[in-house]
Amino acid sequence: MPHDDFEIEPVPGLPELPPEGEKILWQGKPDWWALAKESLNLYWxxxxxxxxxxxxxxxxxxxxxxxxxxxxxxxxxxxxxxxxGLLAFIAFLQAWATVYTITNRRVAMRVGAALNVTLNLPYTGIASADLDLRKRGHGTIALELMDQGQKLSYLSLWPHVRPWKMNPTQPALRCIKDAQNVATILGDAAQKQVALNTATETPMPDAVPAE
Structure with a gap:
């Protein structure tokens, strides 16, 4: 019997329902043709x-x-x-199996055609996001993590990584359409969440008795 490995996902691209208060702001996939050209060097x-x-x-x-x-x-x-033809087919499979998700609290990446991996990256753990914008509006957003000791396998995540950046590996939203708009959504959500966490974690000053 045919079996869909993603049938158990309550929301496409996420292994479980988002917790209360978390909202999905954007979801997308790589453009398979751009992925074939940039990550698999089709033209070369x-x-x-x-x-x-x-x-x-x-x-x-x-x-x-x-x-x-x-x-x-x-x-x-x-x-x-x-x-x-083989490279184009691989790129198509990679794009088909991938879902990038941006919420108001994190970036989630379900990647891998053969070995499925879901990566959850809360904004509080992301140091920066770098946009590599290409022609026709598609581009790649690479995420630099704050915890440089966090071990992410370059080979397991490839091609959803910043090219040739292995130590440390930077996960990336590769070859997405309308990349400038997606980067804006991600940046705004990250700033709001980090500001909210900072305000929540800031201790209240001790009360001073009136004289």
Missing amino acids: VMGYFVLLGAWRSLALSEIMPVPQAIWGAVPFLIMGLLAC
Whole structure:
């Protein structure tokens, strides 16, 4: 029988219902095509096989007619198409299985196509959020955590991490649409929650008896 691993989620992307007072402000997924280009380097792989094919044709052109030499590049182009198709499929699966959630209290990331992981990041534990805005409005928001000793596996979270930032690993909302607006939502929610926690934790001054 077919089984959906996400059927048990009371809210898509969250392992349990949000506690009282917590509101979902935004939910989204990576754009799979942008994910394929940026995290899986689709264009670089495509270019690599095109260069191999061109090199093969040039090498063969010295010993056979040019039309036949051009045909010598076909196997490399076919391998390139297969490799790029596989990368695009992986990116599609990653995007399909991912849900990013921003609430008024935290950022939650349900990631992983094969091994599902849900990461909860309260605003009080986030030091900063850096936006890498790309063309057409999509971009990546990387989260720097306050607890630098917190061990997050780069490989387990990839590609939902800041590229090449391994020590410490920075979880990231990768290749999301309308990234500027999402960053604004996240920033406003974080400021409000941190201000609320600060006000709550500030001790009241001791009462001074009247003279």
